[in-house]
Amino acid sequence: MVESHKRSIVKSITWRFLATLVTITIVYIFTKEILLSLEVGGLALVIKLVVYYIHERIWGKINWGAKKHPLSNLPVNKNLQPKDLEKVQQQLKDLGYIE
Amino acid sequence: MFFRKRKRVLLIGLDCASPELLFDKYIHKLPNLRYMMENGTVGKLRSSTPPITIPAWMVMHSGKTPGQLGLYGFRHRDPGDYQNYWIVTSDKIKAKRVWDYLGEKGKKSIVVGIPPTYPVFPINGNLVSGFITPDANKEFTYPSDLKKEIQKLVGDYPFDIIFRTEERDKFLDALYDMTDKHFKVIEYLMQNKKWDFFTFIEIGLDRLHHTFWKYFDKRHHLYEPGNKYENVALEYYQHLDKKVGRLLDIVPQNTTVIAVSDHGAKRMKGCFCINEWLMQEGLLKLKNYPEKRKRFEELKVDWENTKVWGWGGYYARIFINKKGREPQGKVEDREYEALRDKLIQKFKNIKGPNKEDWNTIVHKPEEIYDDPQGEYPDLMVYFDDLSYRSAGSIGNHRLFLEENDTGPDGAVHDWNGAFIMYDKAESSNPACGQVGLEVRSRDTMSYELGAMSQYNILDVAPTILDKFNLKLDGYYKGKIIR
Structure with missing residues (x-):
């Protein structure tokens, strides 16, 4: 599935909200300082939000491991050759489709 | 049951099949098509405007009008040129067709003889081009190796026959030879290749109508009573009916079979x-x-x-x-x-x-x-x-x-083609096949043309895609036939 920018952004926000809560909780467990925990959590929120968005967009350009479109490897149309076109025209005249 | 058989659709294209002949005049002698009618959905199918093979088959397979496709017949003017014109070949078709939609979802299609499909192009499946193919020396299949399989099976593969001819006996020989080879290839592909959607047209009926209409339609201004070709149309419809019966036997259960024509026919005045x-x-x-x-x-x-x-x-x-x-x-x-x-x-x-x-x-x-x-x-x-x-x-x-x-030429096209849709259900017995059903007396038939349902050629593509729970994208007018 190709991600839209909007979807990547919304996913970044919801994930950061959850991850920030985890970060604040972990820092608080180790330091017992609520202010420090909120500061670390707040800074990590902003920086990781941007990094996660960039990370998502880079992965979006990498095909490795992605399920391929069933027609993606097929060659493009071949053009009709002038000699073949003449034959087709003559056939259609013989069939009475064109005058 | 945990595992349902996968859903398939088979479209049997009978170019130019006339509702008047199919539903009214001959139906009591066509047991297989009648079986489909009596056990399925049936109606007249309003053709494209104009009702011509090109654009009609592309309209049917894309769900787009001739105006949207920019197709108004076999040829079109080069813009700003009084003399020169261009011919509709596959490279002129820009719209997605049913097999393109299905291919995007990983479904496999087999496409045989749908005009215009030359030059051949890749699809997720197999393709054999139709009657606008220069000759059998060209690459007329996708993938290209399929051509060898076809030639091994039937020898020279005929795309069409010359039908505006006075050599009528020769025409009949060529007609049956072409039809038999086409169906031999169709049966082979059906049984040996993977498919979810199979679509083909047999052009023979159109050629027969043009060549012989004046010989079997008593209202035709050139009709001659007692001529030796009075029954050629009925016999060929019966021949096709047997072929249809054979396909009904072969197709797996849980297949929707649609028999359809792109336009009708009537006497040319x-x-x-x-x-x-x-x-x-x-x-x-x-x-x-x-x-x-x-x-x-x-x-x-x-x-x-x-x-x-x-x-x-x-x-x-x-x-x-x-x-x-x-x-x-x-x-x-x-x-x-x-x-x-x-x-x-x-x-x-x-x-x-x-x-x-x-x-x-x-x-x-x-x-x-x-x-x-x-x-x-x-x-x-x-x-x-x-x-x-x-x-x-x-x-x-x-x-x-x-x-x-x-x-x-004895016939012109008419606005209504025919539409029959029959589901070969998982629980049902295989269809009647070539043996045929017991034929009921003529007066028990209930297919009065005037009272029949009226569908539109634009309805066919959304109906096929609906069987796979898919929809056409963009603007389209057709409705799903149920």
Whole structure:
């Protein structure tokens, strides 16, 4: 599935909200300082939000491991050759489709 | 049951199958098609406008109107050129077709003989091109190796037969040979290749109608009682019915089988020489009137003094020599609409060769298509509701011809084709097959044409995709037939 920018952004926000809560909780467990925990959590929120968005967009350009479109490897149309076109025209005249 | 058999759709295209013959006149002698009708959905199918093989099959498979596709027949004018035209080949089709939608979802399709599919192009599955293929030496299959399999199976693979011919016995031999080879290939592909959607057309009925209509339709002006070809149409319909029965036996359960025609057929009453008429009206001028019949493109037209010219075919394409659009345009912008309206009135007032009233239909393209694309004409004229072909040639020295000016021909197209849809359910027994059903007496049949359901050719693509829980994207008008 190709991600839209909007979807990547919304996913970044919801994930950061959850991850920030985890970060604040972990820092608080180790330091017992609520202010420090909120500061670390707040800074990590902003920086990781941007990094996660960039990370998502880079992965979006990498095909490795992605399920391929069933027609993606097929060659493009071949053009009709002038000699073949003449034959087709003559056939259609013989069939009475064109005058 | 935890594992349902996978859903499949088989579309059996019977080019030109006539509802009058199929549903009314012959139905009691076609047990397999009747079985499908009695156990499925049936109705008349309104063709595309115009009702011609191209664009009709593409309309059916894309769900788009001829206007959206920019297809109004087999050929189209090179823009701004009086003489040259381009032919509709597969590379001119820009719209997605049913097999493209299915391919995107990983579903496999087999496409055989659908016009136009030459030059061949890749699909997720297998493709054999149709009757607009130069010859069998060309690459006519995708993938290209499939060609060898087909030639090993049937030898020379026929795309079509010459049908505007006086050699009728030879034609019949070629017709049956072509049909048998086509169905042999179809059965082979059906049994040996993977598919979710299988679509094919058999062009034979169209060729038969054109060649033999005057031999079996007692109302035809050239009908001769007691002629040796009275039963050729019934016999060929029966031959096709047996082929259909065989396919019903072969297809796996949980397959929806749709038998359909792109347009109908009726007796040709003659031709109306559109350019001779335009000359009489003073709208078309030639430098010299030819002694013998000549194609319009071969004539020296006095373009500086010509306001209107026309193309022949099942309908007349009318072109106005408009200033600014055409190389030697004569009609000013401000005159254009008034001239079109005047022409419409004049066309509708044309009477037949015996002064009988005609039901001539005239369309302005932009009034029947939303935002028409491509090289559409200024007017589209159906003389006597298609009963008279338009003859573009000049040198006929008259307005009406009894025969087609492009060769022997007994039939014209009609607006309604046929539609039958039958589900071969998981729990049901296989269909009746070639043995056939017990034939009920004629008066128990309930297929009165007037009372039958009316579907539209635009309904077919959404109906097929609905079987796979898919929808067409973009704007389309068709409805799902259930």
